[in-house]
Amino acid sequence: MGDFKNYIKHVAQPMRPYMPGEDLEAQGISVWDGDVPEEGGMIAVNPKNEDDKWYVAKAFFEENYVADFLGDDASDSLGVCDSGDCNRDAVIELSDVRTLCQKHYERWLGEEGKDER
Numbered sequence: 001m002g003d004f005k006n007y008i009k010h011v012a013q014p015m016r017p018y019m020p021g022e023d024l025e026a027q028g029i030s031v032w033d034g035d036v037p038e039e040g041g042m043i044a045v046n047p048k049n050e051d052d053k054w055y056v057a058k059a060f061f062e063e064n065y066v067a068d069f070l071g072d073d074a075s076d077s078l079g080v081c082d083s084g085d086c087n088r089d090a091v092i093e094l095s096d097v098r099t100l101c102q103k104h105y106e107r108w109l110g111e112e113g114k115d116e117r
């Protein structure tokens with residue numbers, strides 16, 4: 001039998017930041033009853049139906065999403081890895097809070113994987 005390895009489910013979800021104070025109901029954006037929109041939350045849109053929008057809670061966003069810069073020019077402007085004193089080119093930005101090079105990103109994925117059931 002082969003060993004289990006980590007695979008990333010790659011499904012792009014277009015999102016923009018929630019702006020504190022904006023009226024989501026007036027824009028037809030669904031908010032789950034248990035959520036109170038806050039800074040750091042995101043507004044997601046169905047790429048196949050622009051009218052289908054919903055609020056994504058900050059904690060859920062940070063836990064489940066990473067920015068997708070594959071094939072995006074933005075990858076050129078990520079700067080350097082912010083893990084320790086590593087100065088390699090960053091390849092990925094995680095929830096706007098850190099940028100990592102390929103090596104540290106893979107290490108981060110491995111550490112995250114250990115926490116999973």
Ligand SMILES: [Zn+2]
Pocket residue numbers: 081082083086087088100101102103104
């Ligand atoms: Zn690094």
